[in-house]
Amino acid sequence: MDSALLPHGVKRCSPWAFFFWTLPWLGLLAWGGLSAFLCLWKGLNQTNMSNVFAFALWIVFDLAVIALGAGAFFTGFLTYIINKKELRNIINTAVIIGFICYSGAMAMLGIDIGQPIRGWFIFWHANIHSMLVEVSFCITCYLMVLAIEFLPIILENRKLEEIKELRLFGHNLHEIMAVFAATGTFLSFFHQGSLGGMFGVMYARPFAAREGFYIWPWTFFLFVLSAIACGPLFTILCTKLAELLTRKKLVPDSAIQALAKISAWLLSFYIVLKIFDYLGWIYGVVPRAGLTFESFFREGPYGVWMVVCEIIFCGILPAVILITPQGRKNQGWLILAALLTCIGIVLNRFLFIIVTLAIPVMPFERFWSYLPTWQEWGVGLAVVGYGFLVFSLAYRYLPVFPKEKELNPAPES
Amino acid sequence: MKKENDNGKPRHRYGMVIDLDKCTGCGTCMIACAAENNVSVRPDQSDKERAITWMRLYKITNGKEFPDTEVSYFPRPCMHCDHHPPCVSVCVATATKLDFNTGIVSQIYTRCIGCRYCQAACPYGARYFNWWDAYFPKDKGLDRYLSPEVSPRMRGVVEKCTFCHHRLMRAKEQAYAEGRREIEEHEYQTACTEACPVQAITFGDLNNPDHKVSKLVKHPFTFRLLERLGTEPKVYYYSSRDWVRKLGDNFLPGEYKPVLHKTWMQEEWSTKPGRDTY
Numbered sequence: 001m002d003s004a005l006l007p008h009g010v011k012r013c014s015p016w017a018f019f020f021w022t023l024p025w026l027g028l029l030a031w032g033g034l035s036a037f038l039c040l041w042k043g044l045n046q047t048n049m050s051n052v053f054a055f056a057l058w059i060v061f062d063l064a065v066i067a068l069g070a071g072a073f074f075t076g077f078l079t080y081i082i083n084k085k086e087l088r089n090i091i092n093t094a095v096i097i098g099f100i101c102y103s104g105a106m107a108m109l110g111i112d113i114g115q116p117i118r119g120w121f122i123f124w125h126a127n128i129h130s131m132l133v134e135v136s137f138c139i140t141c142y143l144m145v146l147a148i149e150f151l152p153i154i155l156e157n158r159k160l161e162e163i164k165e166l167r168l169f170g171h172n173l174h175e176i177m178a179v180f181a182a183t184g185t186f187l188s189f190f191h192q193g194s195l196g197g198m199f200g201v202m203y204a205r206p207f208a209a210r211e212g213f214y215i216w217p218w219t220f221f222l223f224v225l226s227a228i229a230c231g232p233l234f235t236i237l238c239t240k241l242a243e244l245l246t247r248k249k250l251v252p253d254s255a256i257q258a259l260a261k262i263s264a265w266l267l268s269f270y271i272v273l274k275i276f277d278y279l280g281w282i283y284g285v286v287p288r289a290g291l292t293f294e295s296f297f298r299e300g301p302y303g304v305w306m307v308v309c310e311i312i313f314c315g316i317l318p319a320v321i322l323i324t325p326q327g328r329k330n331q332g333w334l335i336l337a338a339l340l341t342c343i344g345i346v347l348n349r350f351l352f353i354i355v356t357l358a359i360p361v362m363p364f365e366r367f368w369s370y371l372p373t374w375q376e377w378g379v380g381l382a383v384v385g386y387g388f389l390v391f392s393l394a395y396r397y398l399p400v401f402p403k404e405k406e407l408n409p410a411p412e413s
Numbered sequence: 414m415k416k417e418n419d420n421g422k423p424r425h426r427y428g429m430v431i432d433l434d435k436c437t438g439c440g441t442c443m444i445a446c447a448a449e450n451n452v453s454v455r456p457d458q459s460d461k462e463r464a465i466t467w468m469r470l471y472k473i474t475n476g477k478e479f480p481d482t483e484v485s486y487f488p489r490p491c492m493h494c495d496h497h498p499p500c501v502s503v504c505v506a507t508a509t510k511l512d513f514n515t516g517i518v519s520q521i522y523t524r525c526i527g528c529r530y531c532q533a534a535c536p537y538g539a540r541y542f543n544w545w546d547a548y549f550p551k552d553k554g555l556d557r558y559l560s561p562e563v564s565p566r567m568r569g570v571v572e573k574c575t576f577c578h579h580r581l582m583r584a585k586e587q588a589y590a591e592g593r594r595e596i597e598e599h600e601y602q603t604a605c606t607e608a609c610p611v612q613a614i615t616f617g618d619l620n621n622p623d624h625k626v627s628k629l630v631k632h633p634f635t636f637r638l639l640e641r642l643g644t645e646p647k648v649y650y651y652s653s654r655d656w657v658r659k660l661g662d663n664f665l666p667g668e669y670k671p672v673l674h675k676t677w678m679q680e681e682w683s684t685k686p687g688r689d690t691y
Contacts, residue, residue, distance in 0.1 A: 045463070051463060051541055052538065054530075055529065055530075113527045114571075115525065115526050126507070129502045130503050198530070201502070203499065203642065204499040205534065206642070287665060291665075292665065295663075361663075362471075363660050363662070365471070365538065
């Protein structure tokens with residue numbers, strides 16, 4: 001039915017099988033659509049957010065997907081600026097995942113703000129002292145860069161390529177991609193950092209507050225570092241999932257190994273700095289506020305175990321696995337380490353958002369709890385559905401993996 | 414922060430002192446505040462996580478068993494932090510501002526986009542988000558009590574105590590009409606200050622040595638909420654009881670130093686009339 005649209009020389013499932021594959025993701029999108037409609041129509045009272053939990057599930061999703069989507073800018077930087085040629089086999093995947101993550105996060109933010117129609121006030125009445133302004137500016141600009149980076153991949157579709165003008169346009173875009181990669185790197189560096197800065201600057205919230213360098217709290221640098229460490233690993237995870245589902249080898253091992261090795265060193269560096277950050281915070285910021293590390297975890301479900309998980313099981317352990325050549329060359333260990341790293345980064349963002357707000361600062365304030373409503377889950381999971389859908393469509397109709405044909409030669413008949 | 418404005422005139426720094434020894438926890442300040450400022454209500458006001466109470470009353474105890482139990486109440490308006498207010502620098506759309514000439518932290522409702530970053534940054538929980546459309550039940554006649562001086566807030570924006578800023582505007586207009594450049598202490602008082610039946614709240618200009626608040630804040634029994642975080646609140650509390658003062662901030666074991674001054678202890682400053690003249 002759609003064979004004329006499929007890339008040359010590769011095998012794809014039947015249109016019906018593809019249609020059935022998309023149903024659960026369309027279902028998630030429908031759920032998210034209904035939830036978003038209710039939130040926009042009736043207001044944010046549809047959520048379980050409150051004056052205590054001003055930031056909740058959506059912000060955790062936002063920060064998580066933006067960190068996981070960092071593979072796009074960092075792989076772009078390595079491919080086009082550092083000129084690591086083997087990564088050209090995985091750059092398309094990284095760009096598409098980045099695009100999904102950033103566009104999903106933007107859509108979610110549009111619902112999360114109380115007055116979405118006034119969203120443009122961020123740019124019109126920008127408060128240059130706010131970290132969130134920098135985040136908003138850079139994310140918006142970077143989404144445009146990602147769209148430009150995604151465009152040549154779309155234009156490589158078999159049917160679109162037949163149109164000469166589009167083919168030339170796509171080809172020329174490819175030629176100047178280094179410019180966009182550099183722009184993307186610059187923008188991403190600052191918004192990943194500012195996302196961390198957002199929490200570090202909350203000096204009256206001792207759980208999040210950090211000291212730093214000049215105007216940047218340490219979280220600024222740690223968020224950048226953690227994002228560039230885990231982003232490529234998430235790209236690897238998505239590639240491995242695609243390989244598992246399609247039962248094909250899609251990316252040469254050289255690309256995966258190159259990316260895993262770089263991530264391993266970055267993750268190790270990050271974990272060392274993160275441990276120093278924790279120590280500096282425990283012995284500096286916290287006692288200055290008249291508190292102790294244990295005092296944060298006296299009430300509620302959040303305990304020291306979260307910090308232990310973040311540093312040891314989702315930090316040191318994957319770093320050790322990935323840094324040893326035997327570890328990262330073993331398929332199972334590589335996937336486990338990538339998975340643990342991604343969980344660790346999500347846990348880190350969760351701690352900075354939910355636990356920061358859950359812990360009362362005033363000594364006589366009580367501890368409040370929060371559980372998301374189905375509307376909040378709906379909007380959050382819609383991003384997952386949207387991601388699966390866009391990636392599946394891209395895989396089906398676009399030459400996302402340049403070496404797919406070479407790695408899976410057609411059986412001789 | 415500079416003590417003078419660009420014209421060389423001393424700037425005002427409005428603030429208040431709340432006497433916790435006098436406060437009975439009656440809640441009149443909360444009611445007066447809500448009525449004065451058109452604060453929207455909910456059919457179920459017991460939903461404390463989402464109800465709007467610019468002035469909120471906390472009940473605290475010394476944690477001891479009967480008969481040693483002691484109770485005190487903490488009325489908590491916005492602290493109008495004087496030094497780099499945590500909410501102001503984070504606001505994306507410059508919808509909240511520390512007014513240099515009054516020290517009042519304002520909120521521009523029509524500019525707020527409802528991102529709630531300010532709520533996350535405020536350690537006092539003094540900022541409230543409008544989760545619903547404004548609601549003033551007609552069958553209870555609440556709509557007839559709306560003040561024309563304060564705009565009701567729309568759904569999806571953050572609001573907070575403004576130190577009844579409209580009253581300052583009113584007082585200034587009156588002074589202008591009478592050819593005066595400055596307003597008197599009694600001309601600008603917040604609704605909670607006026608309503609308190611035991612006069613536990615004192616309001617005025619902290620920079621004006623003639624105002625009562627500027628004298629009260631020098632008393633050794635006055636303290637501020639979470640003072641060590643460095644927000645410099647302009648709302649002060651007064652209590653002669655050590656355990657109350659201790660609950661005003663977080664302290665590591667052995668860090669809290671009780672206020673011991675023989676003269677005051679002997680003269681029982683906490684109960685004697687006229688102690689405010691210190």
